[in-house]
Amino acid sequence: MTAPVLEVAGVSKSYGRVRAVTDVSFEVQPGEILGVVGDNGAGKSTLMNMVSGAVAPDTGEMRIGGSALSPHTIGHARAQGVEMIYQDLGLSDNLSIVENVFLGREWTSGPRGVPVLRKRAMRSRTREVLESLGIDLHDMDVLVEGLSGGQRQMVAIARALVTANTPRVMVMDEPTAALGTTESQGVNELIVRLRDQGYAVIVISHRIPEVLELADRLLVMKGGRRVFHGDTATLDVERCVQLIVQGDQA
Amino acid sequence: MTLLKERAKVRQSADRSAAGLGERLVDGVGRFGLIGLLVLVIALFSALSPDTFFTTTNFRLILVNQTVTVLVALAATIPLLAHYLDASVGPMLGLAQGLCVWLVVNGTPIGIAVVLTLLAGVVVGLLNTLLVLKFGMTSIIATLASGSLLVGLLYAITGGRVIFENVPDGFTTIARGDLFGIPLPLIYVTLIVLVLEFLVVWTPFGQRLYAMDGNLRGAARAGINVNSYAVRAFVGAAVLSSAAGILLASRIGSAQPTVGQQFLLPAFAAAFLGAAVLRPGRVNVLGTVIAAYFVSFTIAGLQHLGAPTWIEFIFNGLAVIAGVSLAAFAVKRRRQLAVRHVERLEQGAGHTEGRAA
Numbered sequence: 246m247t248a249p250v251l252e253v254a255g256v257s258k259s260y261g262r263v264r265a266v267t268d269v270s271f272e273v274q275p276g277e278i279l280g281v282v283g284d285n286g287a288g289k290s291t292l293m294n295m296v297s298g299a300v301a302p303d304t305g306e307m308r309i310g311g312s313a314l315s316p317h318t319i320g321h322a323r324a325q326g327v328e329m330i331y332q333d334l335g336l337s338d339n340l341s342i343v344e345n346v347f348l349g350r351e352w353t354s355g356p357r358g359v360p361v362l363r364k365r366a367m368r369s370r371t372r373e374v375l376e377s378l379g380i381d382l383h384d385m386d387v388l389v390e391g392l393s394g395g396q397r398q399m400v401a402i403a404r405a406l407v408t409a410n411t412p413r414v415m416v417m418d419e420p421t422a423a424l425g426t427t428e429s430q431g432v433n434e435l436i437v438r439l440r441d442q443g444y445a446v447i448v449i450s451h452r453i454p455e456v457l458e459l460a461d462r463l464l465v466m467k468g469g470r471r472v473f474h475g476d477t478a479t480l481d482v483e484r485c486v487q488l489i490v491q492g493d494q495a
Numbered sequence: 496m497t498l499l500k501e502r503a504k505v506r507q508s509a510d511r512s513a514a515g516l517g518e519r520l521v522d523g524v525g526r527f528g529l530i531g532l533l534v535l536v537i538a539l540f541s542a543l544s545p546d547t548f549f550t551t552t553n554f555r556l557i558l559v560n561q562t563v564t565v566l567v568a569l570a571a572t573i574p575l576l577a578h579y580l581d582a583s584v585g586p587m588l589g590l591a592q593g594l595c596v597w598l599v600v601n602g603t604p605i606g607i608a609v610v611l612t613l614l615a616g617v618v619v620g621l622l623n624t625l626l627v628l629k630f631g632m633t634s635i636i637a638t639l640a641s642g643s644l645l646v647g648l649l650y651a652i653t654g655g656r657v658i659f660e661n662v663p664d665g666f667t668t669i670a671r672g673d674l675f676g677i678p679l680p681l682i683y684v685t686l687i688v689l690v691l692e693f694l695v696v697w698t699p700f701g702q703r704l705y706a707m708d709g710n711l712r713g714a715a716r717a718g719i720n721v722n723s724y725a726v727r728a729f730v731g732a733a734v735l736s737s738a739a740g741i742l743l744a745s746r747i748g749s750a751q752p753t754v755g756q757q758f759l760l761p762a763f764a765a766a767f768l769g770a771a772v773l774r775p776g777r778v779n780v781l782g783t784v785i786a787a788y789f790v791s792f793t794i795a796g797l798q799h800l801g802a803p804t805w806i807e808f809i810f811n812g813l814a815v816i817a818g819v820s821l822a823a824f825a826v827k828r829r830r831q832l833a834v835r836h837v838e839r840l841e842q843g844a845g846h847t848e849g850r851a852a
Contacts, residue, residue: 320718335716337709338830339701339777348706348716351699391833404717460700 248311250445251296251327251414252276256305258291265291267469268305273414273445278436280460280477284489288469289449293416296447297321297329310413313448320349326413328405332422334397338390342382345370345389346404374403378435395428399435415439416447420453433459453485467492504604525658527760529772529782533789540796548799555678561791563678563746566739568765568787569691575766576695576704576776577728578711579627581635584736584762586645587619589755591740593649593658596750600661605669609741616737619645620730627729628722642756648822650752670745680742687735692780704728706778760811764790767818775825789815 249272258266266288273279283289294300295306298316307314309326316322319329336345347367353360368385375382380399382392389400398420405415420436421429429452436459439446450456456463457477465473465488472492473480480488530607541549570584591612595748598608619641626637629762672679706714739758744750768789769782794807 318718319716323718329716331716333713335710335713337713339709340706344702344706348702348714349719351702353699360699361703362699388833390830391835471565481545 247274247276249273250310250313252306252308253292253296254306254308256292256302257309258295258302260302264469266295266302269465269466269471270305271474273447275445276385276440276443277462278446278448278460279475280456280463281379281447281466282451282453282463282468282489286468287466287489290418292466293329293418293447293467296322296414297416299329322408327345327416328414329416330398330401330405330418330420334401334418336380336389336401339388340385341388342392342400342437343368343385345400346371346374346407348404350407360474370407371403375399375409375428378403378406378438380435383489393428394424395431398424398428398432402435402439409453414445414447414448418449419451420448421450421452429455445478453489457482457485465489496733499665509634511597512560522705526773526775529768529785529789533785533792536789536793536796537768540792540799543712544796544799548796552601553795553799556717557791557795558788559678559680561787562684563739563743563760564758564791565684565784565787566687566735566742567762568769568783569687569780570735570739571762571766572769572778572780572783573691573704573731573735574634574728575770576701577707577724579725579728581638581732582635582759583619583623583642583645584732585648585757585759586642586755587616587733587736588740588743588758589751589753590619590645590649590652591616591737592744592754593652593740593750593752595741596658596662596666596744597652599663599666600658605663605665606665609669610742613737614775616733617730620733621726623733624722628725646755649755653752654748655752657749657751662748667745680746681736683742688739689783693819695780700724700727710792711782728753760808760815764811764814764818768814769818771818771825776814776822776829786814786818 251273253272254270255268256266256270257264257268262388268290270277281289281293289302293304293433296314298319298321301315313324314322314327316325316327322329337348340348343364351360352363352367352370354363355361365442371385378399380398380403382396389397392400402415402417417436421432424432433455436446436448440461448456448460457480460477462475463473463477463480463485464471465485469491470492473488512598547553565585567588569588571581572582594615595608595612598611599605603611623634623638623641626632626641627634628639632640670680674682695704703714703719705717706717707721707724711721743754765783765787766778768786769784770776770778772782772785773779774782794810797806797810798804
């Protein structure tokens, strides 16, 4: 087994008197899909928000590629190699595919203080990234509001991969929650392809059968605590649901 | 070939041929219709009033007179790019013209008076941002409130009277002079329009403001400091309004205690109507300028034909209604076209796959 790309050790987070996450540890290998499941309020989102820099843990330690991971912001986490794709994808419908993909990380040239957009280069790079993932959305200038749910998901993923500083860990929150069967299949194919390209992918999901089939390993959360962390091969749907509902008493 | 490729693989030529002529015609009318209407309006009134309307003097007068409105309309446009509505742009213009004239008649050097007036715009822009971001007020309520403060300040500065005595000649030359026969206000406005168009279309600034309009939370999660861009939008609007106030005061050589609010509706009429042109459904700099001149040429033409002065208010109101309606229609249509465009791409993929098989 190779060294983990992401190590999370004993992290906790409270909001006032509410303990959202308590002493959770896990790790992810490069080229691995880690599924994260749990009921509403189990602490999945808080845990991933800590990894992606949206919130700071109260205690615990995180490491990426052996170095300390202590992001203050989402942008800081991104710079350290963690990219989060939220359930709502965060796309702006009124912008084109290429504008969305490069939003907040636009390629510019020109003198300092006068950044001129390199529109052609960004268009070309967007097409290149999408094609590397096996996606051919031919027209990069089409507005995102015209895309289907699955295609929007792909644009969000392309956004994570487009810069030279490619992420080592991609966290995807419910990537197929709003999609039909066919489109979910397409997105899951893409997640597998990302894994095969060496990315560590963390997938938060409520779809137990789907995530058991997709993920290599699973992290099950209940009441802010880790109740399972291991190979999906050792679990079936029934056992997984038991863990989600009853925790480690199951 | 993967499922994903099957859904999207296309050829551009297939796409182009699939887009109907009618569809492209409607799209073209949407983008350039107002420019055509502007030309039509000028041609019509020139034909109807060849001796009074179709003259160099009249055209020059309309172009120069409208520069103040264009500046205020651009001030309204910048926050609108990010979905903020700044209702204080009119009162800010009013305060700026009062403050600048008050400063120069009280012995402040002209250059310093101009800078101080622009700085007052920065302060008002920061106040508006504070109200929206820190106090959680909606932009329209926040700026209506700050606008009222500005009206009060204008009355306090002018004492409710017109200030016209002891205005130095140097101050009026700011707006009354020419350069190579071109009136200075036109040169100022042209330069400002070019800079703003560049910033909005060719730098991340405009794209990020548009992104905030489309999905504020998403823009923040994309790593954009949305608060910083809100500051820039509100401060930019207030500074442009201040510039408009200075220009107006310099042109008329006095400060009026009641100027300001009357520029609000024409400014938003131009901004909203402009959203229906060039980039339909998107507020945009050049669209605002075209719309402002469309409204002014139409009103001037009607008045040359003997229309009463109140026609201006009627027309500005109609322009806002038409602008907002057209922009809403353009957004709906843009969405439909985008969906159809993607569907065509997918159909094109099906044909391609079929041929390949």
